[in-house]
Amino acid sequence: MSKHLYMRVSEVLEQRIADKTYPRDSLLPTEQELQQEFGVSRATIRNAMKMLVEKDLVHRVRGDGTYIKSAKTQHDALSHSGFTEEVEQQGGKASTRIISFQLQEADEYVAQKLDVVTGDQVYFIKRVRMINDVPEVLEHSYMPFALFPDLSVETIQNSKYQYVEHKLGHKIKHSREKVYAEGISAEDSKPLKLKSGTPTLCVEAIGVLEDGTIFDFAINRFSLKQYSFEYTSPRSTVIQQ
Template identity: 40%
Template sequence: MLKPRYMQIADLLTEQIKDGTLTPGAMMPTEATLQATYDVSRVTIRKAMKVLVDNDLLYRVRGSGSYVKAPKAQHNAFQLMGFIEEVSAQGKTPSSKVIAFETSPCSHTIASKLNLEEGTLIYEIQRLRLIDGEPEILECTYLPVAMFTDLSIEVMQTSKYDYIERHKGMQIAKSRQCVWPDSTSTSLAARFNTRENTPILRVESVSELVDGTPFEYTVNYFRLHQYSFEFIAHRQTPQ
């Protein structure tokens, strides 16, 4: 079925944003210009522009016009990449701020995640992950001390996975992830520079080496201001 004209125009403008013809931060053509370009009414143009705003591709400035939004960094849940790899690959600047780094005996819950005896010494690390200087993720990570005796704050300010694979010579195989909707507590809202009870995503993961050894249990809180999740489902051909 043929799409309504405003949807056709929205699709054309979306493609121009995605292929870089309309760059992030660029001001969109005026309604009058778009009317002339596509030979349609002002109502049709306004409906097309609303589609782009609703799809988080544009933002409006009162008295000025509509501007192209910078794309969010995407988290592909099916491709195991570190935060720095993932964000850098999308042309943004990642950074990390370690806000807690200590060792302690592990609780029953964490021991069960890492296949350890309760009370085994683990690292408890909290990092604030930033994209272009803005806080986006609070990461709470638990690692067995015996596996990473030389782990340091300096390492955690860079890439944890690079340290594990390049420095320790371990091969990471997979991560099992569970995702829940959540909202910011008072302390988390302060970390994210946002309001309490703002919707966020909580992602828990257990990562394993190629021999099946779990080496990391992590709880990530995603602000979703500069980050989006991508899930790709492949249909299996019926037999």
């Protein structure tokens, strides 16, 4: 078996996935069909397929075959787009399931994040964000009651950003984000259909309006089944040595 041979087969299959000769979510040809097409051994095809699995391009379903994975939605950390906007702009279907919506007093930690006084009334919102009906993000969010006295379950069923900008007329300046990995708790694992302790990517985000007012503090836990992160780091300073 030639290493270069199975790599070349893998490259051809990867190109077919990229140019949609094999559409997303479609079933790949069988190993036997690929053997006949490329004139290679079964071992060569299996090694080529292993490369595609390692690149997260396909997934195997026992007793059925190998399927092309759906393209992941990309999150641009430097843009001001919300979850709904990003997913829909990239051809996906975004939806939301509300788990909790309630008023409560801000504890010291939340008050510091929102720049309000401890004990002030804030909304606590817990919701699951889905891509194509698959749970992808669990969000714990806090918003000051004083800024949004008319906030409702119906409103947050959709995009908070659209509500803040389009309905209320505020202009969002930016979102400050902190990213870290963390094993998910037993309670939070259930909405995302994960096992307790599964590693997730956590993104703490503080939303800031044009006038500097903080309007939202959210902790988002991503399962990363259908989401990937993209960062662009500008070179703003040249260091002479």
